[in-house]
Amino acid sequence: MSETIFSKIIDGDIPSYKIYENDYVYAFLDISQVSKGHTLLIPKKASPNIYETDPETMKHIAEALPIVANAIKKAFNPDGLNIIQNNGEYASQSVFHIHFHLIPRYKEDIDGF
Numbered sequence: 001m002s003e004t005i006f007s008k009i010i011d012g013d014i015p016s017y018k019i020y021e022n023d024y025v026y027a028f029l030d031i032s033q034v035s036k037g038h039t040l041l042i043p044k045k046a047s048p049n050i051y052e053t054d055p056e057t058m059k060h061i062a063e064a065l066p067i068v069a070n071a072i073k074k075a076f077n078p079d080g081l082n083i084i085q086n087n088g089e090y091a092s093q094s095v096f097h098i099h100f101h102l103i104p105r106y107k108e109d110i111d112g113f
C-alpha cells in the first residue's frame with residue numbers, strides 16, 4: 001500500500017505526542033483534539049482499513065486497546081471513553097492506515113447540552 005502520514009509518524013519523521021508504544025503498535029495524540037486526550041492507536045504494520053488487516057495485527061491492536069485506554073484514564077481522568085474506527089471515505093476515513101480513535105468524554109462537556 002502507499003505510505004501515509006502515519007508511517008512518517010511511526011518513523012519519527014513527523015513529530016507526535018506518544019501515549020503508548022510496543023513492537024507492534026503506536027498510540028499518539030490526534031492533532032485535532034475532539035476532546036482532551038483524543039488518541040489514535042495504529043499498528044506499525046500498515047494496512048488501509050479493517051478489511052485488509054491480518055488477524056495477527058488485529059490481535060496486537062486488541063491487546064493494546066485496554067492498555068491505551070488505561071493510560072488515557074490515568075493521564076486525563078475522563079468520565080467516559082468512545083472508541084471509533086472509520087473505514088472508507090464515506091465513513092469519514094481520511095488517513096488510509098487503519099487506526100482506532102480513543103475519545104475521552106467529560107461530564108462537564110455533556111452537561112452543557
Ligand code: 5GP
Nearest residue numbers: 005014016029030031032086092093094095
Ligand atoms: P480518520 O478521519 O481517518 O478516521 O482520522 C484521521 C485522524 O488523523 C484525524 O482525526 C486527524 O486529525 C489525524 N491526523 C491527521 N494528520 C495528523 C498528524 O500529522 N498528526 C496527528 N497527530 N494526527 C493527525
